[in-house]
Amino acid sequence: MGISSAVPRCSVWNRWTGLRWLTSFPRRTLAQQRVTSAPGTLQRRKLSGVPTSVVSRPWRMRPRGRRALHTASSSFQEVMLTSERYGVQRLPFALVSDSDVAFFERVMPGRVITNPEELKSFNVDWLKSVRGCSKLVLKPQTTAEVSQVLRYCYERNLAVNPQGGNTGLVGGSVPVFDEIILSTVLMNRIVSFDKVSGILVCQAGCILEKLNEYLEEQGFIMPLDLGAKGSCHIGGNVATNAGGLRLLRYGSLRGTVLGLEVVLADGSALDCLASLRKDNTGYDLKQLFIGSEGTLGVITAVSILCPQKPKAVNLAFLGCQSFAKVLETFTTCRAMLGEILSAYEFMDEKCMELVERHLKLSSPVTGSPFYVLIETSGSNLTHDEEKLNNFLEQTMTSGLVTDGTVATDDKKIKMLWSLRERITEALTHDGYVYKYDISLPVGKLYDLVTDMRARLGQSAKNVVGYGHLGDGNLHLNITAESYSHSLLDAIEPFVYEWTARYNGSISAEHGLGFKKKQFIKYSKPDEAVFLMQRFKALLDPKGILNPYKTLPSSS
Amino acid sequence: MGISSAVPRCSVWNRWTGLRWLTSFPRRTLAQQRVTSAPGTLQRRKLSGVPTSVVSRPWRMRPRGRRALHTASSSFQEVMLTSERYGVQRLPFALVSDSDVAFFERVMPGRVITNPEELKSFNVDWLKSVRGCSKLVLKPQTTAEVSQVLRYCYERNLAVNPQGGNTGLVGGSVPVFDEIILSTVLMNRIVSFDKVSGILVCQAGCILEKLNEYLEEQGFIMPLDLGAKGSCHIGGNVATNAGGLRLLRYGSLRGTVLGLEVVLADGSALDCLASLRKDNTGYDLKQLFIGSEGTLGVITAVSILCPQKPKAVNLAFLGCQSFAKVLETFTTCRAMLGEILSAYEFMDEKCMELVERHLKLSSPVTGSPFYVLIETSGSNLTHDEEKLNNFLEQTMTSGLVTDGTVATDDKKIKMLWSLRERITEALTHDGYVYKYDISLPVGKLYDLVTDMRARLGQSAKNVVGYGHLGDGNLHLNITAESYSHSLLDAIEPFVYEWTARYNGSISAEHGLGFKKKQFIKYSKPDEAVFLMQRFKALLDPKGILNPYKTLPSSS
Known part of the structure; x- marks a missing residue:
């Protein structure tokens, strides 16, 4: 059996040896590879996947302003009000009165925010792409307080925007108008x-x-x-x-x-x-x-x-000559790594080019049209390394993988992860970014990128694809020198129609929030949306909870 | 690190060596152990957990008849009608008419059953504990046919009982009265x-x-x-x-x-x-x-x-001196076996006594008040055995485990599994069985058995506990020479109240069906039940789908 073959185990990659294979396997060259990185590299997984500028556009209408959206570091004042940008009509909820504020002060003394300066950060999303104008933030500490607040708001017909860490990417976590912000920040026990x-x-x-x-x-x-x-x-x-x-x-x-x-x-x-x-x-x-x-x-x-903390983590960063080989490497990997496989990410060469160009990160593996990042997490380092080594032997022998490097120590693992995780950041340096978070059957994952690239031709600067291949989750990103209506029209609704044709999801993990709610029909049939609306009406007949979000209006 | 310790690997248990440890670790005695078994042992996992006679009693009332319930091999005629036994009132659904039957014959020619002989098996549950009197079984092949049937039934106000393999244990899969049985037996593509x-x-x-x-x-x-x-x-x-x-x-x-x-x-x-x-x-x-x-x-x-098929499976059957040690063995096992742990079952010595007495199965491990069965499933036999061996070394050294045997080949694995899986069968030979399927916080799992044993004293023949410890799922079983009202009153509602006190579930995996629907309040608050009823009313306003099941009536 391959799994228990007598091939001598190569343990040189035990501690970041930077093992690198050349394409002429079985001859190998061991070369100490360096991953250079810009300052801040080690902040891996810190709001990765969150762009510092994004496309934000109305549903089936143009944004009212054409100015480029602002980065996360922009001041709050620069963000256009959501209601203005999207031309939304306020629903007939009550307005917060002084007596309302007084009531909440009695319920939670000192935890009611009305100071305009303090309110700002609660009204704007992390992307600085949508902004509400709530006049009131409440910080309950207990479920009983949340109950009191909602009972009161329900009776008074006051709209409420629940808010956690306000890190959402689809405008679901901030008010559209003056909804009362109910923050869970003090419910941290x-x-x-x-x-x-x-x-x-x-x-x-x-x-x-x-x-x-x-x-x-x-x-x-x-x-x-x-x-x-x-x-x-x-x-x-x-x-x-x-x-x-x-x-x-x-x-x-x-x-x-x-x-x-x-x-x-x-x-x-x-x-x-x-x-x-x-x-x-x-x-x-x-x-x-x-x-x-x-x-x-x-x-x-x-x-x-909660699962046990893994005792051992290994990372492999590999080059593949086609997306078909990325897929076959995945099936091989899942079969051979089995229970220790914990991540299978992929990215195309354009992604790596952008990471190198804009962030000065140098990849130890180059010259392939596709790259995969494989993480193992297990309870026995020796066993995990042996499994990984067997897998690498096989994929090299069969030509699925043509180049690669592996790491086991935490620092090098983080450096390799940064090549994948900082793609989003690199993209924001490339120009205006049109971002899509799509689920597709794994076999179709990259076809959307190819089709989009062919469709857009020279009108786009770069069309790149990367994502959680193991989950069938593609991050399709299109960059251009600046925002353009015509480019947007070339992308949408094409991207949604394409996704729908293959029974994909137009939101794999970000949700619908405010920005995508009108596109739900591309992933859910009318009957399902109608049923969702009935559940909403049953549980929240006045519609006070996070209005303008998730579902298109019933009408 | 213990995980990569240099302790020589013991591979003697690679192929059912029947390795058995005695309590005087580190001295070991290797003895070829035999697991004798009665004919039929190898039918493991074949309707295990399904008793051949069970308690069936009305909610808060006495069964109308006192005769013992029938085994699975009894004839259908002997099973008392559910409506009679439980004194249920039929809801005002329409009666199936000849024109209804004619309609269904047009929708699915030749797949409409009205022959009384053929109908019998569809009307009785596997346990032979509940029986309906449906006059009509429909066997659609497509979703469109199911739609046609339900649209018609909805308009006609005809009640429908969806039925799969009819293996449920709580009376959910057979009609209570004359509901039309909608069988999925031909939807097998x-x-x-x-x-x-x-x-x-x-x-x-x-x-x-x-x-x-x-x-x-x-x-x-x-x-x-x-x-x-x-x-x-x-x-x-x-x-x-x-x-x-x-x-x-x-x-x-x-x-x-x-x-x-x-x-x-x-x-x-x-x-x-x-x-x-x-x-x-x-x-x-x-x-x-x-x-x-x-x-x-x-x-x-x-x-x-669907997950990958594991390449290697190992089984360990171990003895522990207390339930506290069963728990500590579980935490140790989860930490050391990590990603390859696939089952952690436990049973008390009473279970083993009954299996030996009634089924003539001989356990290779004896003399302990508790036994655990640990299964590993992984992608590398050598690695898995090494992990298991390390774990066994540690638990023996620390005294958590005092005795044990392991198996890797399929036949011996099945034999060891049969010791656990045939407990249910052994119980049915011990007399009348009162069965409970309870979820509890793992630490409290066996306390219910101890408390029940103390409470019942000599009035019960045996009070035994076993189950899926890794899932917090206890199978509490009480046997007596024959059914007795007074014993039942000593058990219920005590068992439900006890479970509720520790926020457990009165149905871990069997559901509520017909038999347990009135006990839902022990595991769910009134508000939750009320909300469930509202969802039911929203989705099935006429209540035609599987009536008399799952939820107590709204009134």
Whole structure:
């Protein structure tokens, strides 16, 4: 059996030897490769995937202003109001009055923000692409306070925008108009952790990274990992059904979230905060709130199943001569690495060119049209290395992989990861970026990039594709010197129609929020959207929870 | 590091050496152990967990008859009608008329069953504990036919009982009165399988075992495995959110089911049959149907993510001196076996006594108050054995485990599994069995058995506990010479109240069906049940889908 073959194990890559294969396998050249990196490289997974400038455009209409959107470092004043940019009509919710503020002050003294300066950061998304004009931020500490707030708002017909770490990318986390911002920032208590079952129960405002640090001390990790982990709240992660870097290994939040506590629009608390792996008593209500982006209820606490912290992590960065070989390498890799495979990312050569040009990062592997990044996480370093080595032998022998390097120590792993994770940043230096986050059957993943490149020709500066191949998640990015209506028209709705033709999803992991809600029809049939609207009406008949988001209006 | 310690690897257990440790570790005695078994042992996982006689009792009332329930081999005629036994009132649905039958004959010629003899097996559950009196079984082949049937039934106000393999244990799969049985038995087509993504799409009536066989030929397996796999339908598995033997490793159907096609009560088809790992476009409607036991819609097709077939499987059967040590062995095992752990089952010595006494099975490990069965599944036999050996070294050294045996070849693995899986069968030979399927926080799992044993004293013959410890799932069984009201009163509602006190679930994996629907309040708050009822009313306003099941009546 190949798996237990007598091929001598090559352990030279145990500690970042920079093993590099040349195409003339089986002859190998071991060469110490350097990954040079610009300052800040080691901030890997810190809001990666988040561009510093993005396309933001109205649904089926032009943005009112043509000025380029602002980077994350722009001041809040420069961001055009969402209502103006998108020409949205305010729904007939009540206006916040002084007596409302007085009521909230009684409920949570000192945790009611009305100061305009303090309000600014809550009104603008991280991308600086949408801006609301809320006059009021509330910072409850308990579920009871959230209940009191919502009961009051429901009676008064005041709209509410639940907000976690405000790291969303589709405008779901900030108000469109003057919705009251209900921030979970002070709901950051860990309720319990059971080391036997690995089940963590915590309030919704706990920061993902803090939870992970807490768990690591006890030999566990969170089952999800995101670029925004330093800021995002677990409640927001669950509300948006965040995907991220560990999904390939630990599955989606649909399986790992075991329980939720949710406050409904009318203020009633729904306790589904079970800490059980199995519970078949009635319908699984919590699932409706996972991924509903705060439109059906406010998540106040989460129970989540956490995996063991892996004892060993290895990374391989490989070159492939075609996308077909990227796919075949994936199936080979999954068969041979099996249970230790924890990431399979891919990127095309254009991505690497941009990373080298704009960020001065130097890849140890060059000259291939495609690259893959494979991570293993396991409980035994020796075993994992042996499996990885067997896999590399096989893929080199068969010609699937023509070049590569591997790393096991943390610093070099981070450097290699940065080649993948800083693509987004590199793109923002390339010009105006049209960004798409698409799910497709894995076999079709790159065809969209090829078709788009052919379609756009010289009108685009660069058309690049990268993403979580193991999850069938493509990040399609198109750059141009500046924003252009005609280019946008060449891209949309073509990109959505193409995705729909292959039964893909127009939002793999970012959600719909404010920006994409009108495009839902490309991924969901009318009957499904209609049913969603009926659920919304049932749970929030006045529509006060995160209005203007997720679903197109019923009319 | 312990993981990469230089301790020489012991490979003697590579091929069923029957390695057995005595308590005076590090001295070991290697003794060839035999597992004797009665004929039929190798039918492991074949409807395991399914008793041949069970308690069936009304909600808060006495059964009308006192005669013992019948075994699976009893004739259908002997099973008392559910409506009589439980004193249920028929809801005012229409009666099936000749013109109805004629209509269905036009829709699906030759697939309409009205012959009383043929109808019998569809009207009685596998346990022979509940019986309906349906006059009509329909066997659609397509979703369009299911739509036609339901549209017609909805208009005519005819009640419908969706039925898969009819292997459910809580009376959810057979009619209570004369509901039309809509069988998925002819909807057994595999639509597609993508070897790159591992995603299978198939009709709801595919038999689980057949799907697994199909996948194994391609190097994959189904993410779930059940005792009833030879009969159960994947649609029924999803409709009941089946747990089973692989849940510890591959997670629940909440995470592995990627898409569903469902026909709603009014006959409209809802296409959520995505084959994508990531899709964040609106609410995840399919989740509502998973585990809703056919009360919200009829699942007609399933898209499911399938894992690679493991290349190596090992089994260890170990003795522990206390339940605390069973728990500590679990945490040690999870840390050291990590990604290859695929099952962690436990059973008390009473279970083993009954298996030996009634089935003449001889355990190679004796003399301990508790036993655990640990299965590993991985991609490299040598690595897996080494990990298992390291774990066994450690648990023996620390005294967590005092005795044990291991197996790697398939036959011996099945024999060891039979010690665990035939407990249910052994119990049925011990007398009248009161059965409970409970989820609890892992640390509390056995306390319920201890408390129950103390409570019942001499009034019970045996009180035993076993189950999926890794999932927090206890099978509590109480035997007596014969059925007794007073014993039942001593058990219930005590068992439910005890479970509720520790936030457990009164149905871990079997669902509520007909038999347990009135006990939902022990695991779900009133607000949740009320919300479930509202969802039911929204999706099935006439209540024609699987009436009398899952939820207590709204009144």
